[in-house]
Amino acid sequence: xxxxxxxxxxxxxxxxxxxxxxxxxxxxxxxxxxxxxxxxxxxxxxxxxxxxxxxxxxxxxxxxxxxxxxxxxxxxxxxxxxxxxxxxxxxxxxxxxxxxxxxxxxxxxxxxxxxxxxxxxxxxxxxxxxxxxxxxxxxxxxxxxxxxxxxxxxxxxxxxxxxxxxxxxxxxxxxxxxxxxxxxxxxxxxxxxxxxxxxxxxxxxxxxxxxxxxxxxxxxxxxxxxxxxxxxxxxxxxxxxxxxxxxxxxxxxxxxxxxxxxxxxxxxxxxxxxxxxxxxxxxxxxxxxxxxxxxxxxxxxxxxxxxxxxxxxxxxxxxxxxxxxxxxxxxxxxxxxxxxxxxxxxxxxxxxxxxxxxxxxxxxxxxxxxxxxxxxxxxxxxxxxxxxxxxxxxxxxxxxxxxxxxxxxxxxxxxxxxxxxxxxxxxxxxxxx
Amino acid sequence: xxxxxxxxxxxxxxxxxxxxxxxxxxxxxxxxxxxxxxxxxxxxxxxxxxxxxxxxxxxxxxxxxxxxxxxxxxxxxxxxxxxxxxxxxxxxxxxxxxxxxxxxxxxxxxxxxxxxxxxxxxxxxxxxxxxxxxxxxxxxxxxxxxxxxxxxxxxxxxxxxxxxxxxxxxxxxxxxxxxxxxxxxxxxxxxxxxxxxxxxxxxxxxxxxxxxxxxxxxxxxxxxxxxxxxxxxxxxxxxxxxxxxxxxxxxxxxxxxxxxxxxxxxxxxxxxxxxxxxxxxxxxxxxxxxxxxxxxxxxxxxxxxxxxxxxxxxxxxxxxxxxxxxxxxxxxxxxxxxxxxxxxxxxxxxxxxxxxxxxxxxxxxxxxxxxxxxxxxxxxxxxxxxxxxxxxxxxxxxxxxxxx
Numbered sequence: 001x002x003x004x005x006x007x008x009x010x011x012x013x014x015x016x017x018x019x020x021x022x023x024x025x026x027x028x029x030x031x032x033x034x035x036x037x038x039x040x041x042x043x044x045x046x047x048x049x050x051x052x053x054x055x056x057x058x059x060x061x062x063x064x065x066x067x068x069x070x071x072x073x074x075x076x077x078x079x080x081x082x083x084x085x086x087x088x089x090x091x092x093x094x095x096x097x098x099x100x101x102x103x104x105x106x107x108x109x110x111x112x113x114x115x116x117x118x119x120x121x122x123x124x125x126x127x128x129x130x131x132x133x134x135x136x137x138x139x140x141x142x143x144x145x146x147x148x149x150x151x152x153x154x155x156x157x158x159x160x161x162x163x164x165x166x167x168x169x170x171x172x173x174x175x176x177x178x179x180x181x182x183x184x185x186x187x188x189x190x191x192x193x194x195x196x197x198x199x200x201x202x203x204x205x206x207x208x209x210x211x212x213x214x215x216x217x218x219x220x221x222x223x224x225x226x227x228x229x230x231x232x233x234x235x236x237x238x239x240x241x242x243x244x245x246x247x248x249x250x251x252x253x254x255x256x257x258x259x260x261x262x263x264x265x266x267x268x269x270x271x272x273x274x275x276x277x278x279x280x281x282x283x284x285x286x287x288x289x290x291x292x293x294x295x296x297x298x299x300x301x302x303x304x305x306x307x308x309x310x311x312x313x314x315x316x317x318x319x320x321x322x323x324x325x326x327x328x329x330x331x332x333x334x335x336x337x338x339x340x341x342x343x344x345x346x347x348x349x350x351x352x353x354x355x356x357x358x359x360x361x362x363x364x365x366x367x368x369x370x371x372x373x374x375x376x377x378x379x380x381x382x383x384x385x386x387x388x389x390x391x392x393x394x395x396x397x398x399x400x401x402x403x404x405x406x407x408x409x410x411x412x413x414x415x416x417x418x419x420x421x422x423x424x425x426x427x428x429x430x431x432x433x
Numbered sequence: 434x435x436x437x438x439x440x441x442x443x444x445x446x447x448x449x450x451x452x453x454x455x456x457x458x459x460x461x462x463x464x465x466x467x468x469x470x471x472x473x474x475x476x477x478x479x480x481x482x483x484x485x486x487x488x489x490x491x492x493x494x495x496x497x498x499x500x501x502x503x504x505x506x507x508x509x510x511x512x513x514x515x516x517x518x519x520x521x522x523x524x525x526x527x528x529x530x531x532x533x534x535x536x537x538x539x540x541x542x543x544x545x546x547x548x549x550x551x552x553x554x555x556x557x558x559x560x561x562x563x564x565x566x567x568x569x570x571x572x573x574x575x576x577x578x579x580x581x582x583x584x585x586x587x588x589x590x591x592x593x594x595x596x597x598x599x600x601x602x603x604x605x606x607x608x609x610x611x612x613x614x615x616x617x618x619x620x621x622x623x624x625x626x627x628x629x630x631x632x633x634x635x636x637x638x639x640x641x642x643x644x645x646x647x648x649x650x651x652x653x654x655x656x657x658x659x660x661x662x663x664x665x666x667x668x669x670x671x672x673x674x675x676x677x678x679x680x681x682x683x684x685x686x687x688x689x690x691x692x693x694x695x696x697x698x699x700x701x702x703x704x705x706x707x708x709x710x711x712x713x714x715x716x717x718x719x720x721x722x723x724x725x726x727x728x729x730x731x732x733x734x735x736x737x738x739x740x741x742x743x744x745x746x747x748x749x750x751x752x753x754x755x756x757x758x759x760x761x762x763x764x765x766x767x768x769x770x771x772x773x774x775x776x777x778x779x780x781x782x783x784x785x786x787x788x789x790x791x792x793x794x795x796x797x798x799x800x801x802x803x804x805x806x807x808x809x810x811x812x813x814x815x816x817x818x819x820x821x822x823x824x825x826x827x828x829x830x831x832x833x834x835x836x837x
Contacts, residue, residue: 022733026726033719106497106691115684116497118691179499203708223586225660233539239588303793304712311467311719318459318723322730325452329737332449384711420448 002357009358016330020362023323027366027410030319032373035402037305037312039374040381042398043391044206044301048193052133053291055095055253057260059088059267060287063246063280065233078298079200079229079246082220084274089125093266094252095259096131100124101248102199102227103219105212108176110164119160120227121212122199123219129155129186131253132198139171139186142215150218154182160211161187180222182214194391197291198251200228201298207387216248243279264288305388320413323362328417331355335424342426351422359414360407367406374402439766446738450770453734457774457810460727462781465806466789467716469798474709480646482530483601483634484698485566487669488521490676491529492695494683496659503657504582506687511558513682514663519671520679522564525661526557527583529565529698530636531705532662537637538592538621540650542608546620550645552604553637554592554621556583556654562599562632564666567651570602572615572630575653585658592622595652599630603647621650642794659690672697724810728817731771735763735821739828746825747832756826763822764815771814775807782806 013020047053062076063084080088085099103123106116128134129141142153154175161170161184170184195205219226220240232238232245239245254260267286274280289297331338338351374394381392443450496506507525514523528534536556539548555561562574579597584590598619605614605628618625635649663683667675676695683692696704739746746759786798 019733019737022729026729029722029726033722106495108497115688116691118495118693178497302708304708307470307789307793308712308715311463311715314459314463315719315723318456318463319726321452321456321459322726325449325456325730326733326737328449328452329734332446333737333741385707416448 005354005357006361008354009361012330012334012358013361019326019330023326023362024365024369026319026322027363027406027413028369028373030316031367031370031402031406031409032377033312034309034316035370035374035398035405036377036381037309038401038405039378039394039398040305040388040392041301041309043393043395044195044305044388045295046194047292048195048197048295049132049291055255056131056291057094057252057254057263058289058291058294059250059252059263060289061267061271061280062282062285063243063274064282066281077200077229077231077246078249078294079231080248080250081243081246082241082248083243085248085250087270088250088252091266091270094263095255096127096253097251098125098128098131099216099248099250100128100198101216101219102210104225104227105177107160107164107212110173110175119211120208121210121214123216123224123226124213125216127253128213131251132193134191135189137187137189138169139184141213142185147215147217150221151215152180152182152218153185153215155186155188155213156184157188157192157209157211158190177212177214178222178224188213194388195295195300197295197300198249200249201295201300202228203302204387205300206391207389260288302386302388316409320409323410323413324416327359327362327414328420331417331421332424335421338421338424339426342424348422352418355418355421356411356414359410359418363407363410363414364403366410367403370406371399371402439762439769443766443769449734450773453731453770454773454777456727456730457771457814458777458781460723461775461778461806461810462785464720464723464810465778465782465802466785466798467720468806469786469802470795471713471716472799472802473796474713477640478706478709480636480640481634482636482698482702483565483567483632484530485666486698486702488666488672489565489664489698490667490672490679490696491662491664491698491701492676492679492683493660493662493693495661495691495693496687496689497691498687498689499659503659503661504655507558507656507661510663510683510686513686514665514679517665517675517678517682519667519675520665521668522560522666523663524558524560524564525656525663526555526561527656527662528553528555528638529662529664529701530638531701532638535638536589538650540604540608540648541620542618544620544625549608550648552600552621552645552648552650554654555635555649555651556656557651558655559653561651561664564664566666567635568633569599570631570633571613572599572628574630575599575651579653580655581653582657583654585656591654592652593624595622595624595626595654597629597653598626599632599651600628601635601647601649602631602633604649605631607648619650621652626650626652724813727810728813731767731814732817732821735767735818736824739763739821739825742825743828743832744835746828747830747834750828750830751833759826759828760822763818763825767814767818767822768811771811775810778810779803779807 058078060076060078063081089097089099101123104118104120107119108116126142126144126147137158141155142151146153156170164175165173170187173184174181175184192209196208228247230245230247234244252263254263264286267288268284271280271284271286341351378392378394382389496503511523511525514520528536536554537551538554540550540552541548559577559580575597581591581594609617614628614631617628619628634647636646637649640646665675665679680692680695782798782803789795790797
């Protein structure tokens, strides 16, 4: 029966070629545009650290003075001052915790005559590697004692290691960063979570990669270059270690919900304790964000992309209205044929099914076209210079989803017209013929 | 022409008409908002930076050697750069419009006062104004004896001792409305700083939406850490050559440094607005696509109705309607549907605008977008219906006598 309906559908579409092509094109454009943006969103909202993200949290406290102007940013930016980060680090109330900041240093190649080049990396504390489960190809991280002693040690990424030492093992060798020799203690196996969740989230959160990691205390000691926002308030000196300049990120690992609850309590307690010392004048409002919540809170996916998604979905909506109107017109045009079928004993259900299949045939064709358009769309997204561009790839799941969306969209668009058409009373239509 | 048969016919196709009206309404709402976003971004992209943009090139130099005095290094570099053929002026600076290096200070207008706003500090060596081509509208450039180091090593302490500043006109008008800003004191750090000059325009390194894009202060503070941006003034046609020679010269003077981001100011601006250009392109494509789809829908439906009503048209012709009447009939029908869509679309457009304002910090929809969008849709509708309507008017009266 279904095959027969499909044959009828094909026949009817052929009878109105131009209109059928218009509907396929319109559905295809709508599906193509929205699938492009849905795919981009799908890949960008993925978990940067699968398996671990559930235990990772970003605490949020606000050491700033009371706002005296409504225009001032109401929400804290999530950065920590040096004393607060060190207090939380040494309190060690979480299963693991680390403070960190981004930076860039000139690297001097080992061989004579090579020109120095700039690399970006992170200055972190010892727990960073175990907490985030970074994969090492050789060696490992450093100890809390190294942090205390401001040890000149560094963990390199595979890429930088190869650039400096070729295929030979880098562990134990020395690399000159800015003006200081560092001992390589570990090499990472190309660990580049996307987005770079542990850094300050900005428009470059996607696509950024770290090539080296070295102790935060060492970086501060050597006055290496930091990158990112450095915000100060009040009017005594603006130094990296002052208690009125925020610039560090802080992450904790908490293995259970109960521990997360306890840590939230601890943060609120810390806030009150600081208030007793005359700091943290704002009302106590300590927060603890899970990793994925943090990314949402910080708008890791650029707002422009959200707008583009909304635009694409709006476009699809208009396309569906368009196809709905055209389908309705074609179905009603065939009122005579339908009423004859009804008079010959076809139930409403049969008419509905037949017209629904006709709508689905259009949807399927539109879906195929939409897929082609989506591939084209993703290709143009990949041509963008933004960091997320290279992630915009169609995968199996998205391929399937494209078809599901196409079918659902066209069935939805066909539903109303088919329902309206199957209510055509048999007798009346025959009379008017 | 009496409209009663028109309305009667439309009420026979209630659902179809409703779908059409909805489609026009959504198209109208989305297109108006898309156009408003495009307009807003274009305004941002066209802001004058104050810099002689087609005559400035730059490159960043970061010294690796900590032991040498950066001030001496910068002076030697600049002397060599000024010697290059085609270089009219050269200076070393930290911040530039669009370069993202934003050192903002709270600006108070009385000692120990509450900061009234934040403004970007632009610091540089003598010759910064001339090299960038900033236009002084009042006062003077800095005097040689006013320059002192930023003192990066001691938490940028120079800001607390700097004697003078040149501010933008926008900042002067905000801090001292209706007064002569020259000679007034501001407090970006601990100590008072006297305003000695006012420049016409200077955009901050990062633009913001709140209207403070030109809150900028220039200080006679010398960059004194390893990193510095060298800016060179040259004739537009010499820019590429000068950039190449500058890089070679600097490497020859001292290879122990990293040279980054050699580019013209035009490239800097173009890079800064890359995302906006992408967005404008997409919005344009979406708006055009919507208009196209909607006019195709209108044309499709109209030609369908013409086919369906051939007999009725024939009957009307037979009883005395002219071809013109038939043409008018379909045009009026279309006008009625599109007008309904536009009215609903106006409401939708403002609803959508409110939604966008809360979620994306977009501007209120300027009023003129709606009438322009409505007129455009109305014209497109008439254009789309013209073909089918002419076909309808060509239906001969004799059709009435045929069956089916």
